[in-house]
Amino acid sequence: MPEMARAQDAPLTADQTRNTAQAIAELKDRFGERCATSAALREQHGHTTTWLKNQPPDAVVFAESTEEVAETVRLCAARKVPVIPFGTGSSLEGHVNAPFGGVSLDLSRMNSVLEVHAEDLDCRVEAGVTRKQLNSHLRDTGLFFPIDPGADASLGGMAATRASGTNAVRYGTMKDAVLALTVVTADGRIIRTGGRAKKSSAGYDLTRLFVGSEGTLGVITELTLRLHGQPExxxxxxxxxxxxxxxxxxxxxxxxxxxxxxxxxxxxxxxxxxxxxxxxxxxxxxxxxxxxxxxxxxxxxxxxxxxxxxxxxxxxxxxxxxxxxxxxxxxxxxxxxAYWAGKTLKPEAQIMVTDVCVPISRLAECVSETVEDIAREGFLAPIVGHVGDGNFHVQILVDLDKPEEIRRTEAFVERLALRAIEMDGTCTGEHGVGQGKRKYLRREHGDALEVMGAIKQALDPGNIMNPGKILPQS
Amino acid sequence: MPEMARAQDAPLTADQTRNTAQAIAELKDRFGERCATSAALREQHGHTTTWLKNQPPDAVVFAESTEEVAETVRLCAARKVPVIPFGTGSSLEGHVNAPFGGVSLDLSRMNSVLEVHAEDLDCRVEAGVTRKQLNSHLRDTGLFFPIDPGADASLGGMAATRASGTNAVRYGTMKDAVLALTVVTADGRIIRTGGRAKKSSAGYDLTRLFVGSEGTLGVITELTLRLHGQPExxxxxxxxxxxxxxxxxxxxxxxxxxxxxxxxxxxxxxxxxxxxxxxxxxxxxxxxxxxxxxxxxxxxxxxxxxxxxxxxxxxxxxxxxxxxxxxxxxxxxxxxxAYWAGKTLKPEAQIMVTDVCVPISRLAECVSETVEDIAREGFLAPIVGHVGDGNFHVQILVDLDKPEEIRRTEAFVERLALRAIEMDGTCTGEHGVGQGKRKYLRREHGDALEVMGAIKQALDPGNIMNPGKILPQS
Incomplete structure (x- = not known):
């Protein structure tokens, strides 16, 4: 077993520890050096761009194909070992942390643009392709992929977190951009959701179920994406x-x-x-x-x-x-x-970044109340926002060495989330739930949370797909 | 029990017959004349605008509130009696038929526009409001609801079948128009999915799971819809x-x-x-x-x-x-x-209408092959289509008294569905699956059909919500 101390939510049982060790041994057999357990790599695959504590996985597998992802998932499923999909690690709510240990499934080597159908304004990519890489690839076609969350995130990760960004007010979010997905389910089967037709009424919309599911229902390995013509x-x-x-x-x-x-x-x-x-x-x-x-x-x-x-x-x-x-x-x-600029305001501090989204009629009110809250707390906390969608971010500069400052920041973030929900909005417009916002979902969704839980239970009965994310009970 | 002969897929067992009779007795107790069993009303609530045989329900309940829908579902669930949601009955693939008997839940009296938020370009309506009624209501606001499937369908039904129509090329389909839903689940709970924020990353996208689920996962009772400004x-x-x-x-x-x-x-x-x-x-x-x-x-x-x-x-x-x-x-x-115009070409015939959708680069090819197929068969079969989306309809004029003509029509429809699927398209762009297109879903979705089945099983373990629709095994 790897030597690094875990920062897990609960200590593993002896059985779990043994199962994990066996799974890693089998993965090393299968993938050789592409199954890594060095402390540095593991820590890098725990969450780094947030105030949440780093919870490294037990191993990292660098998959190179959908079939390899399926093999890894089947092997982990057989031993009930958690699987945490990893793109570029730029998510903000602890999505790639491993609170119950397990295997980080790194898709960054699956970075081929597989097809561009310029006539149909769509393309098919592997999940590890980043948005900037795709746009470089498209440069000479007259087309572009508009969704832009700031970070050069992987497209698989962007789909998994239902990302959006500055262009969403005109071009929509990942929910609108994804036409079809290849997904490895929790039992290691490979399925294809959706299709290349611009619309369809043929059955349940699995594509949009997996978009935003943050790896908790399966691993997205390929995406068919809608493109747009570069504006004149x-x-x-x-x-x-x-x-x-x-x-x-x-x-x-x-x-x-x-x-x-x-x-x-x-x-x-x-x-x-x-x-x-x-x-x-x-x-x-x-x-x-x-x-x-x-x-x-x-x-x-x-x-x-x-x-x-x-x-x-x-x-x-x-x-x-x-x-x-x-x-x-x-x-x-x-x-x-803006994120890095904000950091210069107090170089010794960490940035605690959060986002909410409200109906546009409540935007001025929500931002103004938040500005007053920041002033009352005496925080250094710039605001930026995709305000055309009613979505804004607050970046609070926090000194992580001061527990009282952390406590006050957490209380502020909670007030902001509840303020947005009270205004008929949402506790996160685009960052996702991850670990950080699980506690607000009951307030936002009420009994609908039971329906989400039933779907999770049906598609991942062993709770191995990114456990500890989204659902409060997972 | 009602006296009219059933045209069901399989005869009911004695238990089922008794359960249905008991449920109807209880519903009559609760709803009085709003639980109807006359042959005329029952037949009217089986499917009428298609070539599929009419399979009337055993009773029709006219609900007037979400709470009444929940009561009806709870009562039916307790006796495992099917519930078939009914809007205006304008669907085209047998969606409102009752192949296993049960209760048609007519939502047409739930026809209030509850709220219009002109500032946010959204509104909240009961499921029985029709699209024309909504647009009349909006007339003086400068706003309109763009989705237009031709028929003056109920908005609940349009969401349930993921309807679209002539304007979809610009304004999208019901998947894009619905922001939030109130749904009664198969166990009679009332949940709210989504919210009024323009975007959210807070959990699974239940809204888009229920949109297009054709009443097989729950009953949509209220909708929050995105509106658009009337163009200058x-x-x-x-x-x-x-x-x-x-x-x-x-x-x-x-x-x-x-x-x-x-x-x-x-x-x-x-x-x-x-x-x-x-x-x-x-x-x-x-x-x-x-x-x-x-x-x-x-x-x-x-x-x-x-x-x-x-x-x-x-x-x-x-x-x-x-x-x-x-x-x-x-x-x-x-x-x-166009539908009625087509009928005048052969007044004694019925119209068998079908739709497919393909990537736009294949549109000319798909339409041309279909035109040749029609010519070979010697059908009278006009084509109309929302071709900006790659979606088109064929209306075959069929003499239902001629079994050979029906057989040839069915074979033609099958060839068309498979042709579209082969071209990376879908067997239905906007009409839905209902009973008519269940047999093509395996070809279109492969193993993803198992995931749809698992969701159906999780959310409706008793298979009482509109059974015999969408999923081949239901």
Whole structure:
């Protein structure tokens, strides 16, 4: 058995320990060096981009095909050893931790783009392909894959967590982008869900059941994804507002007017300050919207002008928009680096990042109450958000050496989650449940949680697929 | 027990017969005249708009609230009596038939629009509200509900069958339109799935599991639906083509160019002839596309002009487009009356209607092969289709008194379903599985069918929810 101490939720029984050791021995037999147990690799496959404690798996298997994934799952299933799918490890709620030990199934070597059907605006990829890799591959086709959660996540992981990001307001989330999946089920069978037709009424929507199931129902090994034509023209820019409330109101109005904005992101004053420093911008340090419009030349001009008027109506502006690619790239790079920029505000701290999503009519209220909460607590906590969807993130800079600070941060995160749920929203718009948000699901879903539990029990009766995630009882 | 002979798949056992009689007695006690057993009402609640034989339920309960639905289900569950949800009865694959007897749960009296959140572009309705009723209700809000399957179906039924229709190419299907559901599960519990946030990553996507489950997992009693702003401008018109193949190629090109067409419908020459007669049009009797564009004044002009050029490129045109509402209404009424128009081609015949959907790159091929098949068989069988999605319908005019004609029709429908599946498509784009298409699901889904079966077993262990639908083994 590996020598590193586990930080598990409960100590394993002697039986479990023996089973795990046997499974790893068999996996080493089968996969040789592709079944690794070094402390460094194991720790790297526990969760690293969050405040949750690292709970490393007992071994890491680097699979190279769907058949190898199926073999690994069958072998683990036979010994009731947990299987934790791993893409790039950029998830934020402890999704890849191993609270009951087990085998991390690393899919990063399954990184082939298998087919591009330019005529049908779709493609088929292995689960380890990252979104940036796919977009590089597509560069000469005139097509692109729009979903952009910030991190260069694997597409399998993005499907598993129902990821979205800046473009979702226009192009939807992974639930909309995935047409079909290849999945290895908990008993090691390989199934295909969905198909390449743009729509179907032929039976239960298994595709959307696996999207967002965070590896708890099976391992996604291949995806058929919907693509989009690169827009003929893009315009974008930044628009300052006197306060968060007026910025949110301008967003609400933009959405209600039906302006097909491609991106509309809020950065609060603190976040703008951090980005100015980190990304060498010179924006006014006030709540600011970053926007992007996609369409024809005439279309993006029309949209930009309509937005300008709305901004003015709510005391914002001037809206400086440009169609120059370099300028836009600089802005969006800064937006994507917001996480790292935030970190510079208090370099010794960790970032505790959380997200919620509310109906857009409640956005201004939810953000404003949260801003007041942050002020009351005296937190250093920039806000950024995909506000066109009613979704925003708070990044609280926490000193993990101070238990009292952790306690207050956790209490704040709980208040935020419950505030969103009270407003008919959700405790997570795009980060997922993982370990961190399991405790809010009862409040959000009530008895529907029993139905989720029945599905989990039916598809994974041994509870080996990423146990300790999503369902409070798993 | 009711006196009418059953046309069931298998005769009931004495136990089942007794249980059903007891359940109906209890339902009559509880609901009085709202539990009906007259032959006429029962037959009306078996399937009527298809060639499948009518299999009436043993009783019909007219529920007036979610709580009443739950009571009815609990009472039926206690005696293992089937429950068949009923909206308007406009489904096409035998969804409301009662092959094992039981209780038809008629939701048509649950027809209140409960809430409209104009700011959030959503509303909450009871399941018996029809799409036209909802749009009448919304008329003064500047909003509309786009999904339009032709029939004035109930929204609960549309969700249950994952309906779509002419506007889906732009606005998506019921899978995209439903934000949240209230569902009565097979054990009579009331759950709420989803929420009003525009996106969420909080757990399994139960909403999309129930959408398209055709009443086999529970009864949908309320829906929260996404609405859209009425477009500032609409243009539309018809465009003739020399043959079906060139019309399909123009459609493919339109979609690939990213023109955000709101409707793009194909009528073959025979269908145009039928519509000319029935709806008093004077179109050239050649394959024709009906189109509609939504957007700003400038936008719809731009889209219409781009399409004109594409049509010309493929030998089609002239594309006469207009923004006059009356003219458009006349055309779209004719399109919606295509079913009735088809019937006039052979008034003594029944219409056997079927649909398939393929990736758009295969559309021309699939339609052309189907046209040849129709010619070989000598069928009178007009084709209409939501071709922007790769989805088309064939309406075969069948003389139900001629067993040989029925047999040949069934063989044709099977060839069409398998042809679509072979082309990476689906045996049904929007009509659903019901009874009629169960036999194709193994071919389409392979082992994924076992996963569907496991879910059915987990959520409805007694198999009382609409048995004999979707799953071959149910």
């Amino acid at each position: 023209a893009i315009s974008g820019g930044v628009c300052p507002f006197p306060d968060v409330n007026s910025a949110c109101k301008a967003v609400i109005s933009t959405i209600q007017m039906g302006i097909p904005v491609a991106r509309i992101e809020l950065l609060d004053a603190l976040q703008v300050r951090a980005c100015n420093t980190y990304s060498k911008l010179d924006l006014a340090e006030t709540p600011t919207l970053f926007l992007e419009f996609h369409g024809s030349e005439a279309g993006v001009r029309e949209q930009s002008e309509m937005f300008s008027q709305i901004a003015e109506e709510f005391g914002g502006g001037p809206f400086n928009w440009a169609t120059v690619a370099e300028e836009r790239t600089k802005l969006w790079t800064a937006r994507h680096d | 401008a609409i243009s539309g018109g018809v465009c003739p083509f020399p043959d079906v193949n060139s019309a399909c190629k123009a459609v493919i090109s339109t979609i690939q160019m990213g023109i955000p067409v709101a409707r793009i419908e194909l009528l073959d020459a025979l269908q145009v002839r039928a519509c000319n007669t029935y709806s008093k049009l004077d179109l050239a009797e050649t394959p024709t596309l009906f189109l509609e564009f939504h957007g700003s004044e400038a936008g719809v002009r731009e889209q219409s002009e781009m399409f004109s050029q594409i049509a010309e490129e493929f030998g089609g045109g002239p594309f006469n487009w207009a923004t006059v509402a009356e003219e458009r209404t006349k055309l779209w009424t004719a399109r919606h009356d």
